[in-house]
Amino acid sequence: MPQNYVHGYAPREHRRLQDQADTLVDLLHADTAFPPGARVLEAGCGVGAQTVTLAGRSPHARFTALEISGASLAEARRRVAAAGLPNVAFLQGDIFRPPLAPESFDAIFVCFVLEHLAQPVAALETLKGLLKAGGSLTVIEGDHGSTIFHPDSPAARAVIDCQVELQRRAGGNAHIGRQLYPLLRRAGFATVRVAPRMVYVDASRPHLVEGFTRRTFTAMIQGVRAPALAAGLLGADAFDAGLRALQRTTEADGVFGYTFFKAVAVKDREQERP
Numbered sequence: 001m002p003q004n005y006v007h008g009y010a011p012r013e014h015r016r017l018q019d020q021a022d023t024l025v026d027l028l029h030a031d032t033a034f035p036p037g038a039r040v041l042e043a044g045c046g047v048g049a050q051t052v053t054l055a056g057r058s059p060h061a062r063f064t065a066l067e068i069s070g071a072s073l074a075e076a077r078r079r080v081a082a083a084g085l086p087n088v089a090f091l092q093g094d095i096f097r098p099p100l101a102p103e104s105f106d107a108i109f110v111c112f113v114l115e116h117l118a119q120p121v122a123a124l125e126t127l128k129g130l131l132k133a134g135g136s137l138t139v140i141e142g143d144h145g146s147t148i149f150h151p152d153s154p155a156a157r158a159v160i161d162c163q164v165e166l167q168r169r170a171g172g173n174a175h176i177g178r179q180l181y182p183l184l185r186r187a188g189f190a191t192v193r194v195a196p197r198m199v200y201v202d203a204s205r206p207h208l209v210e211g212f213t214r215r216t217f218t219a220m221i222q223g224v225r226a227p228a229l230a231a232g233l234l235g236a237d238a239f240d241a242g243l244r245a246l247q248r249t250t251e252a253d254g255v256f257g258y259t260f261f262k263a264v265a266v267k268d269r270e271q272e273r274p
Contacts, residue, residue: 023211023215024212024216024260025053027199032053032138034054034107035060035061038062038106039064040058040105040107040109041066041105041107042066042111043109043123044095044113045065045072045090046067047075047076048080050109051076051088052085055088056083056085062087064090070092096119101130102130103129103130103132104132105131105132106135106136107136107137107138108131108138109138110138112140114173114176114183115141115167116170116172120173120183121186124137124139124186131267132267134266134269135267137184137189139263140260141176141177142258142260143176143261144174145174146177146258146259148257148258149256150253150254153248155238155245158234159242159243162234165233166227166233177259180192181194189265189267191268192263192264197260198257198258198259198260199212199256199260201213201257202254202256203254212256213256217258218243221242221246225243
């Protein structure tokens with residue numbers, strides 16, 4: 001997690017990240033796999049919410065989990081140990097100055113990290129330098145501008161906009177999902193494929209109503225209430241009305257949707273910067 005992580009580092013946020021990872025595992029990782037013996041870097045592993053899935057699904061690959069926050073790294077280590085996964089090494093370090101040798105990884109995985117960085121292209125360029133020729137970089141990011149719901153509500157959109165604005169002020173970009181292709185091209189990758197992954201939620205999918213609409217997305221917005229009020233983005237009554245409107249989408253006639261974007265870029269053996 002970046003040091004200016006807009007959602008904070010409280011245990012509640014740790015739980016939200018794990019709820020998100022558990023709920024979205026098939027949507028985001030059905031096609032995520034690394035071959036036996038592959039050296040894989042997870043850049044910005046946070047509390048290990050994705051690490052457990054990655055290492056568990058590719059048990060014969062060797063993972064290095066890099067994270068700048070010592071507290072988050074300790075939690076990631078605890079989760080991986082609890083899952084009984086022996087194929088993960090942990091390293092504390094900055095994604096912009098990683099204590100790693102150039103061209104030492106067959107694959108790199110980055111999930112929900114670029115959205116919090118003021119210089120995402122510079123981060124991608126640094127990671128590209130850690131890849132072997134022919135290696136792949138997988139990036140997953142969300143896009144708050146893709147949010148749809150019924151009943152629609154200006155109050156709900158206002159509280160989502162609060163989160164977007166707070167992230168912008170912290171140097172991030174909550175709409176970065178739609179930009180993955182041009183960002184990766186600017187970082188020097190000639191081969192880039194991007195696929196949208198939409199979460200669609202209605203009452204016929206109660207696990208997503210609970211796991212995504214309530215415990216992932218609405219919990220994320222609720223988590224920025226205090227900083228949004230402190231920044232004067234909304235008053236308390238308006239913010240709470242927006243939260244109620246988001247909760248309203250979890251009722252029997254409610255619908256919620258959100259799109260993630262998954263990009264896979266390959267470091268060609270011979271390529272020129274576009």
